[in-house]
Amino acid sequence: MASTTPSKPSSGGLQTTTIIAVVVVGILLIVGGIILGQATPLLFPQQASAEAAQVDNLFHIMLVIGGAIFLLVQGLLVFSMWRFRARKGETGDGEPIHGNTTLEIVWTAIPAVIVFVLTILSWQVFNSLQAPKPGEASVVVAGARFNWAFTYNVPLSILGYEVDETLLPPDVKDDLADDGTVSITSATLYSYVNQPVALAMDARDVIHAFWVPAFRVKQDLIPGRTTTVRFTPTVADTYPSGIQCAELCGANHGIMRADIVVAENEAEYNKLLTPILESRLFPPADPVVRGRAILESNVYPCYTCHVLSDLSSANWVGNVGPALDGVADRAATSRANATSQTAAEYLYTSIHEPGAYLVPGYGNLMPQLGVPECDVWAMVAYLATQSTSGSAPFEVVQPDVCIPQVSGPPGSEPPPAGEATAEAAAETEVVPAEATAEATAEGS
Ligand code: CUA
Numbered sequence: 001m002a003s004t005t006p007s008k009p010s011s012g013g014l015q016t017t018t019i020i021a022v023v024v025v026g027i028l029l030i031v032g033g034i035i036l037g038q039a040t041p042l043l044f045p046q047q048a049s050a051e052a053a054q055v056d057n058l059f060h061i062m063l064v065i066g067g068a069i070f071l072l073v074q075g076l077l078v079f080s081m082w083r084f085r086a087r088k089g090e091t092g093d094g095e096p097i098h099g100n101t102t103l104e105i106v107w108t109a110i111p112a113v114i115v116f117v118l119t120i121l122s123w124q125v126f127n128s129l130q131a132p133k134p135g136e137a138s139v140v141v142a143g144a145r146f147n148w149a150f151t152y153n154v155p156l157s158i159l160g161y162e163v164d165e166t167l168l169p170p171d172v173k174d175d176l177a178d179d180g181t182v183s184i185t186s187a188t189l190y191s192y193v194n195q196p197v198a199l200a201m202d203a204r205d206v207i208h209a210f211w212v213p214a215f216r217v218k219q220d221l222i223p224g225r226t227t228t229v230r231f232t233p234t235v236a237d238t239y240p241s242g243i244q245c246a247e248l249c250g251a252n253h254g255i256m257r258a259d260i261v262v263a264e265n266e267a268e269y270n271k272l273l274t275p276i277l278e279s280r281l282f283p284p285a286d287p288v289v290r291g292r293a294i295l296e297s298n299v300y301p302c303y304t305c306h307v308l309s310d311l312s313s314a315n316w317v318g319n320v321g322p323a324l325d326g327v328a329d330r331a332a333t334s335r336a337n338a339t340s341q342t343a344a345e346y347l348y349t350s351i352h353e354p355g356a357y358l359v360p361g362y363g364n365l366m367p368q369l370g371v372p373e374c375d376v377w378a379m380v381a382y383l384a385t386q387s388t389s390g391s392a393p394f395e396v397v398q399p400d401v402c403i404p405q406v407s408g409p410p411g412s413e414p415p416p417a418g419e420a421t422a423e424a425a426a427e428t429e430v431v432p433a434e435a436t437a438e439a440t441a442e443g444s
Contacts, residue, residue, distance in 0.1 A: 029068040036067030049215035050232035054125050061121065065114055129230060133196035143221040144204035144367055145250045146304035148243055148258040150189045153181040154277050158270040168281055169404040171374045184276045187298040189243060189260045192269040196232040205367035209246035214239055218246055233262040251320050252304050287398050291382025294375050310386060321366060322359040328387035332394050343394040347380040374402035
């Protein structure tokens, strides 16, 4: 009896102390988490999209919670190392402890609540990012080892001068939509401030991930499925390597990047797209020049896998596929023999259907890129000139559909956008037959 009496107040005192300690430690952990959470802006680049703030806010919340948990775990570790350290002469095992229902309920319930709350918050942010925005621009994205290509539908009206549609290259005529738009492709992603953008993305070969740190968006590209990512840029700037592939996709995954240019407004944006549109509408008449321009534009990923000295200024330094220096000589000799094709057919097939014949020593890595027919033939014409002699050892005949009728708008080189508009419009309107005849004569 006497031995139990004094123990009662002491145990009650301990409990009060424990509760106070838990409350104090809990407050310290929350304050510590909030302090660590202040590091959020230091961890990210500038917020350059309308979506960035909500992603950062969510991350901020997670960093506060994660910071508190980090301090709790590390604190307990340090406390245990000090409090339960082996004293001098202590050589026995620690006391075996088994089961503490209260503790287990607490450490299950608290994380469950945290995960539940984060799920709801994440779901809200995800839905907000994915929701279609009014007036959004659609851009088609092709990801292939190891580059990005962006295809836009652009109205001819951005040129600021009349275009005689009957003189457009046959493949462009086919592509011209009823609403007067034509598709153009570039290796750079263009947009402008406050223009919502929806990207429809396809992978040509393996899984890639489209990631723009400044916009806080990331989305996988999956072969055989179109995935979508949306953003609204808010800061006009050039973002070198603004897009990065965030999925290990092969030897040159690290160079799978693309620039983003965000223009101040729509007029500036149209100005950026005009030269790309003009090169599509009025391609060089010489297929060799045309083919070189296509390969130099890096809209196809060839340069990330093949080396070609003639295009080294356009980054043709890839080391994954066969080198293309002197490819015309090999096409005309060993490859033609091995494939029983003419040299031109061999080059055409190796772009159009890369797996048909594999250069010895190389695997079947090159995807079917869906290169339009006329682009392939122009590339073949250009590659035919890549010989040791410097001239084409064989002839490449362009299909009729791929021969541009004119080189430049009717009667002249493309005038700069915004200038000579009235004049060009008047000319085509008033004397269309004459202008057409003149241009045809010039092109032939
Ligand atoms: Cu594509 Cu990594």
